[in-house]
Amino acid sequence: MLDRTKIYLSLTIVTVILAVAAAGVVSLEAAGAVEKNKIPAFTLKDFNGKSHSFSDYKDAKAVAIFYVATRCPVSNAYNKRMADLYKEFKAKGIPFIGINSNKMEDADEVKIHAQKHGLTFPILKDINNVVADKFKATVTPEVYVVNTDRDILYHGRIDDSRKQDKVTSRDLYNAFKEILAGKPVTVKETKAFGCTIKRIKK
Amino acid sequence: MKQAGILILLWIGLFIFLSSGSLEAEPIEVKKIGEADLKSILASYKGQVLLVNIWATWCKPCREEFPDLVRLQDFYKGKAVHIIAISADYPDEVNAKILPFLEKFKINFPVYVQDFPRQEDFINYLNREWNGALPATFIYNKENRQQTFFIGKKDFESFQKEIEKTRRP
Secondary structure, eight states: OOHHHHHHHHHHHHHHHHHHHHHHHHHHHHTTOOOTTBOOOOEEEETTSOEEEGGGGTTOSOEEEEEOOSSOHHHHHTHHHHHHHHHHHHTTTOOEEEEEOOTTOOHHHHHHHHHHHTOOSOEEEOGGGHHHHHHTOOEESEEEEEOTTOBEEEEEOSSSOSSGGGOOOOHHHHHHHHHHTTOOOSOOBOOOOEEEOOOOOO | OHHHHHHHHHHHHHHHHHHGGGGSOOOOOEEEEOHHHHHHHHHTTTTSEEEEEEEOTTOHHHHHHHHHHHHHHHHTTTTTEEEEEEEOSOGGGIIIIIHHHHTTSOOOSOEEEEOOSSHHHHHHHHOTTOOSEESEEEEEOTTSOEEEEEESOOOHHHHHHHHHHHHOO
16 A cells, blocks of 8 residues: 555544544433533422422532431431531532432431421432432432532542541531632542442332 | 269269350450451452451441341351451440440351541542442452442342352353
């Protein structure tokens, strides 16, 4: 083969490969796959049947989304801390949304639990864990702090111990402070033991 | 002579009676383990299939699947498949929480309590894809490589199925 032909052939092959790859990426986004480092958009009903969408929070400085449970001892160990953080940070421009994706914990149970434990932020019922699947959330409690473009600014635990007197690192609190100060979040990703989200069998 | 014989029998009887307490199950030991301990424990099972179950006394599905782990170890006794369980309770809760739970079972595998300085280091040591949800199970093949990882409660049949997948050459 002539050198020129070889070059044209190689260029054609590379172009075809790139075109196919680009088409693949486009079709993935069209299919609604989670974009990297962003949460998905969602609409869910709270335990009073009222619909909430992420887009409702256009004016927030950031939004904190908590995967919670009514029957998980770890999630419950954080009820007071979540209520206290909400009190402090809602006023500063960071609203909270709770999401309960557990198959056995229905809206009524979530409502009674929230009222009993002073959780006053909206808690949405994620039936069949559809939204949890899109988030790839796995544990309760699990927090996602995002900006209004749905970029994840912080993901993981509230702090480093389910026992409040053993806490040494208030990771969520620190993230909130940094966000409000306009600084990048230093510790963006954390982990802690918790309960699995109780998913339906598919 | 007859009296001596009777006395001897009585003493033997008394001895057996007094020592029968120690014939009961040995007290369970739950060792605290850090990273170096975990590394050497995992490595010590090379050549065998190893199932590592992470649980906690506060975790209801963990408590519910525990009897199936005991059954599983009985089933695989002598078949080069081993189970170990590592508790995510606090190390200072061994006596107050862990032992009282374990005493309900005829535990036939080692149970440890994780004692890493930071829980995220323990979580990431086992698998970076794991976010800390319990129960979590990790299965290592004979080459000592982690082949399977899943979260959530499983039953005897499901555990067995996962082990058999790993045993296949």
